[in-house]
Amino acid sequence: MTTLQPRDPAFDARVRASFEKQRFMSTIGARLTHLAPGEVDLELVPRDDLSQQHGFLHAGVLAALADSACGYAALSLMPAGAAVLSAEFKINLLAPAAGERIVARGRVIKSGRTLTVCSADVVAVREGGEVVVAHMVGTMMTVEGRGLSD
Amino acid sequence: MTTLQPRDPAFDARVRASFEKQRFMSTIGARLTHLAPGEVDLELVPRDDLSQQHGFLHAGVLAALADSACGYAALSLMPAGAAVLSAEFKINLLAPAAGERIVARGRVIKSGRTLTVCSADVVAVREGGEVVVAHMVGTMMTVEGRGLSD
């Protein structure tokens, strides 16, 4: 039942095109740095205008990055013509998010016909090392025939 | 055990001052529109630069708004000198987020010494009515003596 076989051979171009349409990813400076079937990494550089009251990255920015990483990891396995929507996600905040770069690594745990379950580790890269700052588990939904583009 | 009594009589000014320091809330155009013990409403007007690939508000924006609403609802009940951190939250996305305004209503479900559990309904206001577009439940942590400001 679980498969990491892309159902759409053009998954790479399709995921990248959809990511480009997420205006909010551009607003927070996120870039797509890794894409393979069932795997998407997104990263950004912390900025003052993304911070919470103590100067760390706002949990909502981490959630946005991890949610998009999960959503596109899921979309990479979906059939051509399907769109992806987040049904729900949970995120645990594990350490203050600061560093040179923040990377969210979305990975598919289970790819079903309607629902795809993904996890994402969010890490802060600093001084050459990595600290896991958050962990997400989310449920992504395959939507077909509702007039939504990819 | 549960109490909606503020432990800090100056809770109102303290919550507002902390909210002003959340640079990311300013970035997404969020305003604090209601504050009472255990209750905080935040709202924003949807903008293109906050959107996902289909033109709706990105789930990460909804999560950010609801997380701050929950966090400040929790902080309103915490003792003077304590800081609030999000330990974890879960959000269910219920309907596409579009409308004239988006309001996140954070409410304390249980206020404990260390952990405060909150929920938030996120609604889209359109044509005079409201649609619930997301629901969050989260756990906020009281942090004392770690050198974090409010």
Added chain:
Amino acid sequence: MTTLQPRDPAFDARVRASFEKQRFMSTIGARLTHLAPGEVDLELVPRDDLSQQHGFLHAGVLAALADSACGYAALSLMPAGAAVLSAEFKINLLAPAAGERIVARGRVIKSGRTLTVCSADVVAVREGGEVVVAHMVGTMMTVEGRGLSD
């Protein structure tokens, strides 16, 4: 989109018949005490063989009761012939679970074609009053045509 209209006029008998088939509900002594469209209450009396290490009800028992309450609240709105499966749930434990009776009140938040989002408050009844001991939010899935009975 949201509706609390039962799609199956025979929902009452159907939900009760399915509940009777859940052997585990009988094992923990759960009874169905309220059923209306989108609403199911289940309750049980705490017993030593359901306890965790401190003598309170095990969180897994609370989760089981709340999950079935949510699942049957969802099933009460589903079309005839559909089966319900839990896709995921989250539960926050708010207070030690002890008392004369434990009641889980499952309520539909949003009823969609494929996914139904529910919440459940779990309360302990003691000395005539109630204490909320847990809160669940979960996603239930409508399954049709896979050969599953109700």
Added chain:
Amino acid sequence: MTTLQPRDPAFDARVRASFEKQRFMSTIGARLTHLAPGEVDLELVPRDDLSQQHGFLHAGVLAALADSACGYAALSLMPAGAAVLSAEFKINLLAPAAGERIVARGRVIKSGRTLTVCSADVVAVREGGEVVVAHMVGTMMTVEGRGLSD
């Protein structure tokens, strides 16, 4: 900050003694089959009296097994005299739970002073292979000085 060093050299005996006190684990036939710092495996054999309406294991049984595996993985790293309580958990149900044995593998993701975040994979062993049937992420709390035994 993260450490998988047990703070209590007697962690092994302490975890096993606490597990023996969880009457509900005995009720569902769970056994502790692996214990190391930050790691606990629990397993059980499916029985009819643990089933839901389609004959599979009830999601609440999976949640109970995974919650105890997470809780004891967390307790294995806690200081002597501390008790563990589940603050919250989320579980995704990935496949019908049936097989010769069900194993929940609790692992600590982040061990903090007050909160420990854990995950658990729940697998069904059948015909020599394994299928992941559920995935949990949960937050466990270190409780000291409230008169709770281990």
